[in-house]
Amino acid sequence: MQRAAALVRRGCCPRTPGPWGRRQSSAAAEASAVLKVRPERSRRERILTLESMNPQVKAVEYAVRGPIVLKAGEIELELQRGIKKPFTEVIRANIGDAQAMGQQPITFLRQVMALCTYPNLLDSPSFPEDAKKRARRILQACGGNSLGSYSASQGVNCIREDVAAYITRRDGGVPADPDNIYLTTGASDGISTILKILVSGGGKSRTGVMIPIPQYPLYSAVISELDAVQVNYYLDEENCWALNVNELRRAVQEAKDHCDPKVLCIINPGNPTGQVQSRKCIEDVIHFAWEEKLFLLADEVYQDNVYSPDCRFHSFKKVLYEMGPEYSSNVELASFHSTSKGYMGECGYRGGYMEVINLHPEIKGQLVKLLSVRLCPPVSGQAAMDIVVNPPVPGEESFELFHREKESVLGNLAKKAKLTEDLFNQVPGIHCNPLQGAMYAFPRIFIPSKAVEAAQAHKMAPDMFYCMKLLEETGICVVPGSGFGQREGTYHFRMTILPPVEKLKTVLQKVKDFHIKFLEKYA
Amino acid sequence: MQRAAALVRRGCCPRTPGPWGRRQSSAAAEASAVLKVRPERSRRERILTLESMNPQVKAVEYAVRGPIVLKAGEIELELQRGIKKPFTEVIRANIGDAQAMGQQPITFLRQVMALCTYPNLLDSPSFPEDAKKRARRILQACGGNSLGSYSASQGVNCIREDVAAYITRRDGGVPADPDNIYLTTGASDGISTILKILVSGGGKSRTGVMIPIPQYPLYSAVISELDAVQVNYYLDEENCWALNVNELRRAVQEAKDHCDPKVLCIINPGNPTGQVQSRKCIEDVIHFAWEEKLFLLADEVYQDNVYSPDCRFHSFKKVLYEMGPEYSSNVELASFHSTSKGYMGECGYRGGYMEVINLHPEIKGQLVKLLSVRLCPPVSGQAAMDIVVNPPVPGEESFELFHREKESVLGNLAKKAKLTEDLFNQVPGIHCNPLQGAMYAFPRIFIPSKAVEAAQAHKMAPDMFYCMKLLEETGICVVPGSGFGQREGTYHFRMTILPPVEKLKTVLQKVKDFHIKFLEKYA
Structure with a gap:
């Protein structure tokens, strides 16, 4: 023993x-x-x-960090132990983790964070005055002037004010109220908190939550945890993954037989699909939500990540207000943002916010109560969120460097989005829609029937089998489409476009070579 | 409109x-x-x-940030607007938020954090070498050498190793395995995550969770959210809030009629009650858990906060191992720690860890899966946890300052614990057990029947009425005992002992004067 x-x-x-x-x-x-x-x-x-x-927890699935990532970890350990492989490193293209892929933090953001962390530095001449000004403002709003105190459960007041001012600017003057802003532990926390409040009922009156397919699997995981009903609506792959309101209608009608559809989740720009919704589409969705009495969740964490010259990010909030008071004073909306994506990629700080519109005052009280059980979101993450919404402006000392760093990241991402689309579409048996936004490619892959059989023999979904082989043969870690959902009989994978340009080119070339070999092997 | x-x-x-x-x-x-x-x-x-x-969310109560705290916020705003009050500031003695009360952060901890945040500082001569060494080690274990990358869902590897080494030292050599360590977003996150996995069943087989009364209301809130059954066991106020195993037996027997008791929660040192459990008591509890097949949760976030010279902190893990293999290889235990309490008081970083013992390997997989849905705990909080478990040692450059700061905080807390007990016990109608540990007094207060009637007229619990009056008349914000649970007909409040010594003396004097006036008024 x-x-x-x-x-x-x-x-x-x-x-x-x-x-x-x-x-x-x-x-x-x-x-x-x-x-x-x-x-x-x-x-x-x-x-x-x-x-x-808990059977609901057992039912949860979360592919982005699933078996493929465990396998990647095992392979990394083997490489460290000197075991020979056809490659020398694992490339983790499974998760949108920019800094892990070598992206450098925005200098200004980290300067302010360092000043807040160790206020002795406020006397140091090596930090710019505008960074010190931001840090002093944040610290003054913290208990004991310290990041080490709890904040209010809803978040630090002045940071919520800065978020509201940011939203107002972003939306061309549509007002935002700091009282409607809730700082969160990343966007995931906001999404699961509001869903937790929304879900109720048993049997046929269980809450139905409409989510896109393909989706980001946080949604399906939380729906499972909460024992709600997942109502799928399919994005239109033939049409650049656009959202079609007729498909929403089909989905909600069918759902009404077995649940009470109450929530409609939108991811724009799309994850994993990268589409950017047109203003018209957003209007249609809002009208549909109004008609069907659905609570809207708008996951807008990729709002800074738009690459196609024909596309622009429109916030649901702005479109809602432009549609007039019948909508703007009735449609209940929660929208989400994060420090993790955009050009800053500060995933580790777990910063985020949620803006709620038309939330019943009683429910706002309930929300604060629920949030207070976890005391507060990490104050350092709140500070990071503040810098994201309140960056240097022209005339400030740090503006030029900030602007250069930001444009460099976003410019590179745009280049890599185009590069990825072009290269995938040169490979026989791969089709990739334009990457209009976000930071992923979600190409469709042809898997020959012999490979499907081989996968079945291994008790794996065909695209999981494909991705495992890709990982084992090339060291490239991507997530099978089955983890996000896809139309039956179609196969995809999600790959981030975050590696530096030259490395991304190598990765794409390796995927291409692997795919061609795979097709030959299972022809 | x-x-x-x-x-x-x-x-x-x-x-x-x-x-x-x-x-x-x-x-x-x-x-x-x-x-x-x-x-x-x-x-x-x-x-x-x-x-x-969601009716389960509606049922949640959380007194520590409840109506009394909302009222305190309103009063602060009124003071800011120049409205005259019998006091000039609100003193928030409702929550264990040390730095908000003026406690200074531990210099070494913040130095390492600043270095991790802005690695350019690694070249600065104004930071000590031992801090730089810690920072380099943490950064090397982070993706892209950055706090801005996601960590593994279970936490950064080397930090889990440091936690395991800390536990081994603390427990006199009882081994700890980094694989059993899960870094969390404060202790609250760990506690609610493990409870989420543990809870199952409906009707008479709903999971029963045994909690002390008085309790820290995170427990009742999570039990409510998860629709589990709260099984109360009462701490023995007449006996310094000791835990009596006969009371555990009574509680579990009665509970078996209507639920399936599966979890036993212990808070040691106690919150809000401040008792420190004897080794014998812990043995009895472990034997009881073994006998009754209960999963043990040991909330040990106050492990550094022991003041009575006759008391020592014993970890459940250590006692479990000392009881021999029948226990150490069978009793399932999760224990929790945090950066928020102790001598560091870094609440805002939301750092914490959970150690699990005898968890089924399948369940460990489920746990990682569940944690991965939220991606990872804040990496800055993980780094803070690392410094807590891996502080400067004798011979290192920063040791002397670190030691002085630590001893100063803990020495002051011990002084304040004694001061508080002594002063409260001088007041007629107040009885206060010794504050053996943690950072709260939980005195019993006599509320005259006329005051009870007045409270009923205001639809308030009598102790809520008392605390509201205390707040309105003195600006001192404490939490009524009803928010923690107490034997029927008894009344208490929880007050932190965190204000600086001189301020605490004033606070205690004001409470005394208020209480005497209150007794006179409602005599």
Whole structure:
């Protein structure tokens, strides 16, 4: 028993298939064998098991960090141990994590954050005055003038004011009220919090939540956790992943048979699909939500990431107000933004905000109450959000550098979006819609029937099989389309366009070569 | 309608009683009247209302930031507007927020954080080498060497290693495995995550979660959110708030009639009650959990906050291992720690960790999956946690200053704990147990029957009425005992001992004067 216990301690505990159906590693199998040989007489039944656990949590799936990412981690460890592979490094193109891919932080943002963290630096001549001004303003609004105090549950007041001012500027003067701004722990926190309040009912009156397919799997995960009903509407791949209101109508009508559709989630610019919605489309969606009495969630975390010259970001809030008072005083809307995407890519700080429109005052009280249970979002993330919405302006000392850094990131992303589309479309059996925005390609891939059979033999979805092979043969980690949802019989993967240009070119070339070999092998 | 809309925008929207039963302010009543005179013809029924919302969220209560804190905020605004009060400032003794009360951050911790935030500072001669060494180590373990990248969902590897090493040292060599460490967004996040996985079943097989009364209201809030059953066990006020295992037996037996008791939550040192459990008591609790097949949650966030010379902190993990393999290989335990308390008081960074013992390997996979939906805890909070578990050691450049700062905070807290106990016990009608640990006093207060009647007339719990009066007359904000739970007919409040010594003396004197006046008034 002691040896088994020691194995367990070293992390070699007997591995049964994981939550994503991972296969046993040989080390784990060995540990398993040891346990069989020396049964632990005193080991009792565990209280918390797959059978006894919360079934809604068990049902959660989250592909972006799923089995493919675990496999990538294993391969990295093997490489570190000197095991030879056909490649020298794993390229994690599975997640929109810009700085992990080498993108440098925006200098001004980090200067302000450092000043807030260690206020002694406010006396240092090596920090610019505009950064010091921002830091002083943030600190003055913090308890004890410190990032180390809790903030109000809704977020630091002056940061909420800055967010409101940013939204007003962004939306050409449509007013925003700091009282309607809630700072959050990344956008994910805001989305799951508002969904938590919205979901109710059992049986046929369970809350239906409409989400795009393909979707960002936070939505399906939270819907599962909350035991709500996922109502799929399909984006139109033939039409650059556009949202078609007729498809919304179909989806809501069918859903009404078995649930109470109450929420409509929109991701614009799209993740994983990269489309940017036209103003007309947004108007149609708002009208539909008004007609069908749906609460709108607008996930707008990629609002700064628009690359196609024909596309522009329109916020749901702005369009809502432009549609007149019948809409602007009735449609309930929550929209989300984050420090993680855009040109700053500050994922690790977990900063974000949510703006709510037409929320019932009683519900606003409920929201603050619910948020207060977790005390407050990280204050450092709130400070990061402040710099995102309140960056240097022309005339300020740091403006030029800030502007150059921002334009460099966004310019590169635009270049990489075009490059990726062009290269994928040169590969037989791959079709890729234009990457109008966000930071992902979601190409459609042809998987020959022999490969589909091979996948079935491995009890894997065909695109999971494809992505696993891609990872094992090239070290490139992408996420199978099945993790986001896709029309039956179609296959995709999501790949970020975040690696630096030259590296991205190599990655794309490797995917191309792999794909051609894959087609040949399973022809 | 436009005027009404403008009022709504300015935050003067018509207020119905809030989630904590707040009364209408006169401005709100006025806005209400306006709305009645000019009905908004185009205003439709809202989708999200108190009636349609998630009933489990509606049922949540969270006193630490409840109506008393909202009232404190209103009073602060009034003071700012120049409205005269019998006091000049609000003293927020409602929440354990050390730095908001003037406690200075630990220099070394902030130096490392600043270096991690803005790595250009690594070249600065004004930072000590040991801080730079820590910062380099953390950054090397981060994607792209940046706090701005996502970490693994379980937390940065080297930080988990440092946590494990810390636990091993703390527990006199009992080994800790980094694989069992999960970094979290404060301790609250860890506690609610593990409870989320644990809760299942409906009807009589709903999960019962045993919590102390008085408790920290995170527990009751999460139990409500998850629709689990709260099973109260009462701490023994006559015996310095000790935990008595016979009371656990009573509680679990009674609970079995209507639910499936599966979890036992312990807070040690106690919040709000400040007791420090003896080693014997912990052994008894572990044996009871083993006997009754209960999953143990040990909330040990105050492990550095022990003041009574007769008391010592014993971790559940250590006692579990010392009880032998029958226990150490069977009892499932999760224990929690945080950057927010102790001597560092870094609440705003939302750093924390959870250590799990005997968790089924399948459940560990489920846990990582669930955590991955929120991507990762704030990386800056993880870095703060690293400094807490890996502080300067003798011989290092920063040790002396660090040691002095730490001892100063803890020494002052010990002094204030004694001061508070002594002063409260001089007041007729107040009885206060020794503050053995944590950072709160939870004195019992006598409320005369006339005051109880007055409270009932205001539809308030008697201790809420008392605390509201205290706030209105002295500016001191404390939390009524009813927010934590207490034996029927007894009344308490929770007050932090965080104000600086001289200020705390004034606060205590004011409470004393108020109490005597209160007794006279309602005699």
